[in-house]
Amino acid sequence: MLTNLRGGQQLPEIRIQDASGNPLFHEGVEYSSPARGTWTIAHVSMLIPHAHQIFIGGDCCLRGVVLSAAEFGGLDRFSMVTVKEDDVCQNKIDEMYTEGITDILHKLPVLPPAVVVFANCIHEFMACDMDAIYRKLHERFPSVDFIPSSMNPTMRKSGMTPEERMRMQLYAALDMRTKNPKSVNVVGNVYARSPQCELVKWLTDGGYVVRDICTCSEYDEYKAMAESSVNIYTIPLMKKGAEALEQRLHQEAFYMPVSFSYTEIESCLTKLAEHFGLPVPQQPDGTPDFGPLEKLADDALARARRTAGDMAVTIDYAAVSRPLELARLLVEHGFHVVRVYTDSIPPGDERAFDWLKEHAPDLMLHSVVNFRCRFVPRDGTAGGGRVLAIGQKAAYLSGTNNFVNIVENGSLWGFDGICRLAQMIEEAALHESDMRGVVQIKAWGCRG
Amino acid sequence: MKQVQRVLARYSSDLFGMCSSLYELGGLCVMHDASGCNSTYDTHDEPRWFDIDSMIYISALTESDAVMGNDDKLIGEIIEVAEAERPKFIALGGSPIFMMMGTDFEGIARVIEKRTGIPTFGIRSSGMHSYEAGAGQALSHLVDAFCLKTIAPEQSACRAEGRKNVRDVRVNILGVTPLDFSVTGNAEGLVQFFEQNGCTVVSSWAMNNTLEQISQAGTADVNVVASASGLLPAEKLHDAYGTPYVTGLPLGREPSCDLLDRIYEAAGVKKSGEWNTDVDAHPSEQYRAAAEGIPLLADASLPPEARRTIQSENAVRTDVRNRPSLYRTIAQVLSSDPGQLVYIIGEPVFASSMRACLEQDYGARSVRIVCPLEETCGLLRECDLHTDEEDDFASAAGIADVIIADPIFRRILPRGKSVQFVDFPHEAYSGRLYRSGIPMFIGSRML
Numbered sequence: 001m002l003t004n005l006r007g008g009q010q011l012p013e014i015r016i017q018d019a020s021g022n023p024l025f026h027e028g029v030e031y032s033s034p035a036r037g038t039w040t041i042a043h044v045s046m047l048i049p050h051a052h053q054i055f056i057g058g059d060c061c062l063r064g065v066v067l068s069a070a071e072f073g074g075l076d077r078f079s080m081v082t083v084k085e086d087d088v089c090q091n092k093i094d095e096m097y098t099e100g101i102t103d104i105l106h107k108l109p110v111l112p113p114a115v116v117v118f119a120n121c122i123h124e125f126m127a128c129d130m131d132a133i134y135r136k137l138h139e140r141f142p143s144v145d146f147i148p149s150s151m152n153p154t155m156r157k158s159g160m161t162p163e164e165r166m167r168m169q170l171y172a173a174l175d176m177r178t179k180n181p182k183s184v185n186v187v188g189n190v191y192a193r194s195p196q197c198e199l200v201k202w203l204t205d206g207g208y209v210v211r212d213i214c215t216c217s218e219y220d221e222y223k224a225m226a227e228s229s230v231n232i233y234t235i236p237l238m239k240k241g242a243e244a245l246e247q248r249l250h251q252e253a254f255y256m257p258v259s260f261s262y263t264e265i266e267s268c269l270t271k272l273a274e275h276f277g278l279p280v281p282q283q284p285d286g287t288p289d290f291g292p293l294e295k296l297a298d299d300a301l302a303r304a305r306r307t308a309g310d311m312a313v314t315i316d317y318a319a320v321s322r323p324l325e326l327a328r329l330l331v332e333h334g335f336h337v338v339r340v341y342t343d344s345i346p347p348g349d350e351r352a353f354d355w356l357k358e359h360a361p362d363l364m365l366h367s368v369v370n371f372r373c374r375f376v377p378r379d380g381t382a383g384g385g386r387v388l389a390i391g392q393k394a395a396y397l398s399g400t401n402n403f404v405n406i407v408e409n410g411s412l413w414g415f416d417g418i419c420r421l422a423q424m425i426e427e428a429a430l431h432e433s434d435m436r437g438v439v440q441i442k443a444w445g446c447r448g
Numbered sequence: 449m450k451q452v453q454r455v456l457a458r459y460s461s462d463l464f465g466m467c468s469s470l471y472e473l474g475g476l477c478v479m480h481d482a483s484g485c486n487s488t489y490d491t492h493d494e495p496r497w498f499d500i501d502s503m504i505y506i507s508a509l510t511e512s513d514a515v516m517g518n519d520d521k522l523i524g525e526i527i528e529v530a531e532a533e534r535p536k537f538i539a540l541g542g543s544p545i546f547m548m549m550g551t552d553f554e555g556i557a558r559v560i561e562k563r564t565g566i567p568t569f570g571i572r573s574s575g576m577h578s579y580e581a582g583a584g585q586a587l588s589h590l591v592d593a594f595c596l597k598t599i600a601p602e603q604s605a606c607r608a609e610g611r612k613n614v615r616d617v618r619v620n621i622l623g624v625t626p627l628d629f630s631v632t633g634n635a636e637g638l639v640q641f642f643e644q645n646g647c648t649v650v651s652s653w654a655m656n657n658t659l660e661q662i663s664q665a666g667t668a669d670v671n672v673v674a675s676a677s678g679l680l681p682a683e684k685l686h687d688a689y690g691t692p693y694v695t696g697l698p699l700g701r702e703p704s705c706d707l708l709d710r711i712y713e714a715a716g717v718k719k720s721g722e723w724n725t726d727v728d729a730h731p732s733e734q735y736r737a738a739a740e741g742i743p744l745l746a747d748a749s750l751p752p753e754a755r756r757t758i759q760s761e762n763a764v765r766t767d768v769r770n771r772p773s774l775y776r777t778i779a780q781v782l783s784s785d786p787g788q789l790v791y792i793i794g795e796p797v798f799a800s801s802m803r804a805c806l807e808q809d810y811g812a813r814s815v816r817i818v819c820p821l822e823e824t825c826g827l828l829r830e831c832d833l834h835t836d837e838e839d840d841f842a843s844a845a846g847i848a849d850v851i852i853a854d855p856i857f858r859r860i861l862p863r864g865k866s867v868q869f870v871d872f873p874h875e876a877y878s879g880r881l882y883r884s885g886i887p888m889f890i891g892s893r894m895l
Contacts, residue, residue, distance in 0.1 A: 010532075028508075028525040028529070029506065029507055029508065029526065029529055030486065030505055030506050030508040031505055032490055032506070034490065034497050034498045036487070036491055040487075057544070058461070058543070058544040058574065058575045058576040059458050059459070059460075059575060059576055059577070059578070060461040060462075060464065060485050060488065060543055060544070060575030060576070061484060061485075061488075061543075061544070061575065063457070063460060063461060063464075063488050063493075064485075064487060064488030064491070066453070066457045066458060067457060067488075067492045067879045067881065070856065070878065070879075075455060075859065076455075079452070079453060079454045079455070080453040080458065081451055081453075082452075082453065083544070083576070084451065084576050085547060085576050087451075088547070096451065099449055100449060100451065100452050102449075103449035103452050104452055104454050107454050108454070120544075122545075122548065125514075125545065125548050151484070152482075153481075153482040153483035153484045154482040154509065154510065154511050154545060369508075371503075371505050371532075371533075372532070374501055375501065436498060440491070440742045442491065
């Protein structure tokens, strides 16, 4: 009965050999896939224990965030002020901001320790005096930490993006404290790094307290992150946030990326050991010995490769922050990687891009937002074989139920991360999941 | 304070109403927005997104596009898609930023139509009005763009001599979108209800229908406004063809009969036999998977807090799904005292039809409506409230004995006061959250 819109369309993809420029595809009107596991600003800010969120904006902006909160059971920590057309015409936005937030806080059963306030593009275009607004709010509620944030996707390609700002503002309520040299933060992630990964294990074995907002359940615990002397960040999205903390709280910013390159992981671990005075396994000649860790990863990947057989592997940019580096790792270990879903070369993936161009020239780079994505074949096959996807978007766009359900790097880091990812690949190769049901759940693992 | 939602949600907006109403018709719909509107719409307001292809996109404008008011870029990009996909029409609407910029969507639409030859229309949206405003405008545009080009005014049923003294009635059902009817069988139930009572359904605007069927709308004797989204197209069809319209939904026994009486009377056709109000419809094949809703999994790999949240949410959903017949619950409540004060919060056509059911089938004597949408369809009484303010909802809850509303409204129930709350999930309010608990409410089967 419905109009059949499919058939004969050109696919929004390019061989990596032919790819150049960043972004990789012509930008225009955009498609949004139903794969929803990545976290939005409404989810990320929930990581601050007991913080209340207040969003201010038009109906179409508020609806997405309030229903996100409803879906993860977070409505008790969520309120809104609705801006209507008349408010814009009558220039009442500043007043709505202060009075609306005041009204909400007066009505809450308990005053929260922190309030994350999300302004949107209307405030920016109306040139609201945000400093004056927050001064007034501080006067009225001196015990509350107000955390300014923004829901302004218009700015997503200029300056600091809303996602970068949100990661930075996650730590905005931390105040200057005396530093504890044996306390270290891992910042910027929505999942804590696994306690078993080398990054966390080496530090804790070395007597360091490793703090992470993802494991904080009380506000005081969160505030104690200000005592740490170093902020380790593992994704480029947190770079500006870590630098801001370095300036504001004198916490050293230390980049330990989630990488799938043995060389880079080893370089990171060497740097980590040197900086924190941690022991590194050594060869008889005194040079670092990462052989056993490499062997564990090699063995895990070999097992996964045997299980996956000739399944065509696809990877998306939302699963891991360096999808091309992961593609390279898998290609080097004999996997049949056919497609990476990304619209750009992510930061840190440049070397892997160059390597793949030379060694896997037929690998396809596929857009995730180009309008043609609506009509790509989603039958779970590629080149006649079954598809194994890494990431929700890859699973959806490939149409496969054999997939690794991971977003935003999960809790992976280092050789341990590679071993665990290899196990997940094995699982995905052996067992089908309910892709339709799983990928539509917003912000995988978010708690209210 | 006004416009503050401490604990409640917001209804779907005009922009999403536009997309929802046109979704199945083979057109290209572009939301002029930076980002965010697309994911909100297709996650929460569009149950068909996973299973049924539709050309709904956002323009993805950037800061410089907004500052410079770069309409040419938008026009060029839409033309690029149109040339690749050859949609049957193009519809445009904007989010708040474009209201502030004063973007002329109607002008942009004229330029695109001229360059592509594809019927194009822009709707006046800002993302700051409730959904029926956008849906109504979008559906009205179909009258000019397609109906009048297919059926000339002089060929309309109302003016055709050959249609006199016939025994059946040809109807269009207007304002049928998942926002009000979900995908749980109500759209199909409406068609079944009319067909089993001697009506021919020319078109349903716009679920389970094609643009070609809608183009035949001028051949109908009567238009049925099934939701507030159907009012604008009904007025437009009346202006174009002189077709009368009747507003209402067949809920319960007596109001369903009354609706049919009014439709036959408007058509000038004599009633034949008894009305059959017993509807047993199911979702059509294309909606079946979506009708199940989205599982919130209590995955063992999640942190304990997340598992607890999801388990508790799943319990609420199960509760909603397993609740005994809605009408039976209400009947039990009213049987002890028909004078109890009932509040129905929701879309006006549904709410007034529900009120008619409670009054006529159950003898309820005090039923009031709270209409949170901008369009009331003239269905409110003096005792009713026309408001979307949380404080007003709370005031109504403070004096109500019974409330029929979306489950999210449970959050405003007063502490310490006993109120019988009847969950009636509404996709335009709680989105997909309680979809699996949305009942088949058309007809009298739930009695």
